[in-house]
Amino acid sequence: MIKLVRGFLTGAVIGVTVSAFVTGIIIENVPLILTGIGLPFAYGLLLFVAGMPRRAREAAVVPRVALAKIESLRASGTETGDVPVRFDLTVAPYGEPSFRAKARLDVNLVDLPSYRPGDVLVVAYPPDRPWKARIVEPDAEWARRAAGATLASAPESTVVRKPSAGSGHGFLVLLGILVGVAVVVLQFRTELFAPAAEASEASEASEAAEPTSVTSSSGSATVTVDPGQSLADVGELRRAVDGLAQHADVTKVLTAVVQEHRLSVVFAPTGVTVPSFDLRALPVDRVPALVAKARSTLEVGTPQTWQVTVIPFAGAVTLRIVVTGPDGSASLGG
Incomplete structure (x- = not known):
């Protein structure tokens, strides 16, 4: 237990x-x-x-001393000096059955030929742990016994091992x-997984807020998206406006023009009182639907290009969608 x-x-x-x-x-x-x-x-x-x-x-346990016969031995290395040698022994305790045990001894290369299969050695082991048998230097009495002893080999089935x-x-x-x-x-x-989730959300938010390219000067600014994107897609124009707001002051815009892949903005001159509007207040969520309606109802042939112009007029902001095709141009107000 x-x-x-x-x-x-x-x-x-x-x-x-x-x-x-x-x-x-x-x-x-x-x-x-x-x-x-x-x-x-x-x-x-x-x-x-x-x-x-x-x-x-x-x-405190007194070890038991017994004779042991070398069944086989194997050196674990060939370096100079002492090398570890593993012995397969038959241990023959006096008055008890013989058994097989493993032992290890560091032997000098010069003395290695002195250990041969069939030779008899003296070992000591705890009576309750015979798998801990070790080869010992015998005293005169045990040396005499080992010199004249002949031991029979114990079967391999009697090998003792540490209990599993x-x-x-x-x-x-x-x-x-x-x-x-x-x-x-x-x-x-929380510390392991929250930062990764927050970083992922921040990355997604950053990607959602940043347009592909923003060019800004004191009087105008341009936002360009990838060719695979369109400002007529839901949410793309809002993303472009938010991205531009991070680079320029969009609270006083004189006019804005939206095309397939580009948003162009002209700012009101500083110090001059002219009609202007806040680009962020523009109802951009309506633009995709207005563009889709204009392209489907205005008969100008295909292929088509479109443009949305936003200007302040009489205290309000007007949107006009112009669609151009092989058959001419037509417009729709919003």
């Missing part, structure tokens, strides 16, 4: 560590980054302190990782 709980806690620490570190970097939260760095060290210290009584009990934690342990580790990640992500979900 303790192993299962420890597995879950280990998974949770892994999940919190990784998600806290990554989330801290994304949202630029230094304390969260430090939490991701420091948590595994704190957890490791906790495990070390919690495991001290167990290690003390294990150290089982599939439940792995499941709880995975569950802990998922829980740890969820705790951090849910805790900081």
Whole structure:
């Protein structure tokens, strides 16, 4: 039960560590980054302190000494000096059945030929953990026993291994990782996802407010849209007007001309009292419908071009749509 709980806690620490570190970097939260760095060290210290009584009990166990026969050995490296050698041993404890065990020993290259399959060594292991068998330097008595001993090989089915934690342990580790990640992500979900959504909305708003091209001077201004767009489309003229308002003062406009891809504006001269109007107050939402009506009712043939002229007249603002085709031009007032 303790192993299962420890597995879950280990998974949770892994999940919190990784998600806290990554989330801290994304949202630029230094304390969260430090939490991701420091948590595994704190957890490791906790495990070390919690495991001290167990290690003390294990150290108090008197190891059992026995003879062991080398079944096979394999060096893990060829570098000079000591190399790690893995031994497959048959361990023959006195008065008990023999069993197979694995052991590791660092052997100097000069001494490596002294270890051959069939040789008898002396090993020590905890009685309750025989898979921790280790090759030891024997005293005189055990050296004498090993020199004259002949051991039969134990079957490979008797090999001893550390008990597996089982599939439940792995499941709880995975569950802990998922829980740890969820705790951090849910805790900081606003900082993680809101900025992206706000940035997307701001980008869309910026794209909606900015026309393709704006050219402005003291007396006039021109807004040009892409060839694939038309100011007769719903919302396009409003977008062009709002975009122009970001670059020029459109509260005193003398005249405005709307064409398929261009909005041209002439401003009232400064210091001169002339009829003018606020371009932003223009009922631009009516223009697409008026253009569509003019193109469908005025018989000028096809293809057609159109132009909307806006001027102040007698205290009001008038719109006139002129449609030109192969058969001439015609106009419609709005």
